[in-house]
Amino acid sequence: MAIANRTETLAPSKENAASKIARHATVLSGQLQQLRTRMYPPKSEKMLRQFLTNEVSKLTSIPDSTLKLMSSEGRGPVPSRLENNHRVYTLAQINELRELFAKQKPAEALRFLPRRRPGEHLQVMAIANFKGGSAKTTTCVHLAHYLALHGYRVLALDLDPQASLSAMFGAQPEIDVGANETIYAALRYDATERRSIREIIRKTYFDGIDLVPGNLEVMEYEHETPRVLAQRSGSGAIFFERLKLALAEVEEDYDIVILDTPPSLGFLTLSAIYAATSMIITVHPAMLDVASMSQFLLMMGDLISVLDESGAQLDQDFIRYLITRHDPNDAPQSQVVAMLRHLFGTDVLLPTAIESTAVEAAGLAKRSLYELEMGQIGRDTHKRAREAVDAVNEAIVHLINTSWGRG
Numbered sequence: 001m002a003i004a005n006r007t008e009t010l011a012p013s014k015e016n017a018a019s020k021i022a023r024h025a026t027v028l029s030g031q032l033q034q035l036r037t038r039m040y041p042p043k044s045e046k047m048l049r050q051f052l053t054n055e056v057s058k059l060t061s062i063p064d065s066t067l068k069l070m071s072s073e074g075r076g077p078v079p080s081r082l083e084n085n086h087r088v089y090t091l092a093q094i095n096e097l098r099e100l101f102a103k104q105k106p107a108e109a110l111r112f113l114p115r116r117r118p119g120e121h122l123q124v125m126a127i128a129n130f131k132g133g134s135a136k137t138t139t140c141v142h143l144a145h146y147l148a149l150h151g152y153r154v155l156a157l158d159l160d161p162q163a164s165l166s167a168m169f170g171a172q173p174e175i176d177v178g179a180n181e182t183i184y185a186a187l188r189y190d191a192t193e194r195r196s197i198r199e200i201i202r203k204t205y206f207d208g209i210d211l212v213p214g215n216l217e218v219m220e221y222e223h224e225t226p227r228v229l230a231q232r233s234g235s236g237a238i239f240f241e242r243l244k245l246a247l248a249e250v251e252e253d254y255d256i257v258i259l260d261t262p263p264s265l266g267f268l269t270l271s272a273i274y275a276a277t278s279m280i281i282t283v284h285p286a287m288l289d290v291a292s293m294s295q296f297l298l299m300m301g302d303l304i305s306v307l308d309e310s311g312a313q314l315d316q317d318f319i320r321y322l323i324t325r326h327d328p329n330d331a332p333q334s335q336v337v338a339m340l341r342h343l344f345g346t347d348v349l350l351p352t353a354i355e356s357t358a359v360e361a362a363g364l365a366k367r368s369l370y371e372l373e374m375g376q377i378g379r380d381t382h383k384r385a386r387e388a389v390d391a392v393n394e395a396i397v398h399l400i401n402t403s404w405g406r407g
Contacts, residue, residue: 046170148208158214173215351391
């Protein structure tokens with residue numbers, strides 16, 4: 001009898017699903033906050049590393065010898081010195097050098113400062129797929145960092161309620177992003193609460209990149225839009241134009257906007273597709289993922305037809321498929337890649353984002369490969385991964401420049 005009583009005492013009380021999920025959410029959120037506090041103390045901020053002279057030379061095409069001469073003569077930004085006396089520059093200083101050389105050599109200004117010129121439209125790029133694990137956010141982060149390192153002005157916009165992109169830029173969605181501080185603030189239908197997108201854009205630690213953060217609040221747009229559409233018969237255009245109109249407010253401030261879309265085909269994704277001037281669809285080369293992408297494309301086609309019926313004009317410079325998490329030595333993956341190239345031809349980007357422990361290690365530390373210094377991971381591993389990521393981003397930049405008529 002005593003044993004039976006003891007068993008009854010230890011048995012957990014009945015907990016319904018809603019209570020359990022709420023409890024788990026609270027426990028996990030608290031644990032994540034503790035981990036973040038240990039990794040990033042409350043008053044600490046994420047910082048970008050400095051760049052050695054040879055790295056600066058590769059990024060700017062300014063000869064190493066010229067940089068050293070300028071430093072010794074006291075011209076241009078003054079680099080810091082490491083313990084071994086090597087010169088290092090911040091990204092802000094690198095951008096100062098770009099502007100300096102663009103003014104000194106106007107005929108070669110684009111080589112030093114590739115920002116868009118009058119007549120070149122704002123490039124709004126949606127990175128999309130509703131299959132988890134397609135490396136959508138990883139693609140966004142590496143592309144944003146690559147563009148900023150090469151002198152472009154970038155706005156990264158997190159449309160995903162999971163807000164992984166925001167976390168990569170040091171904005172923890174549960175802690176650092178408050179009410180009415182996501183893109184929902186600029187899209188909401190309540191005029192009294194709606195804010196200009198300028199008010200919610202944040203500077204980041206990465207010079208040249210601004211951020212509109214996300215968190216669970218962005219889901220409010222998915223809930224609110226159907227109610228508004230039901231109340232305002234015949235106003236189909238009211239939801240899909242809002243993001244495009246919001247971005248128009250800051251058009252002159254950026255060269256490229258990168259949209260990290262949610263893993264679903266809801267009103268936010270549809271708004272992103274309408275606002276976008278280009279689209280990169282990420283796909284992991286496995287049959288289940290390709291089957292999921294097929295459904296994504298079918299549904300997207302249907303939704304775009306709805307936009308067409310509403311009088312919306314989609315105007316995209318290019319749509320490309322990017323193979324992600326690619327293992328070139330995996331035979332089944334190679335078959336899938338070959339099939340996609342056969343079906344879609346040059347619409348599949350030639351470079352692929354290879355699966356790499358370097359990318360995974362950087363992601364665990366909430367960094368991109370561009371933020372890692374040599375020695376933080378194996379040299380060869382880092383080099384192979386960096387070359388693959390560079391090749392993908394170079395291909396995308398070529399498409400952007402072509403859309404601007406630069407060839």
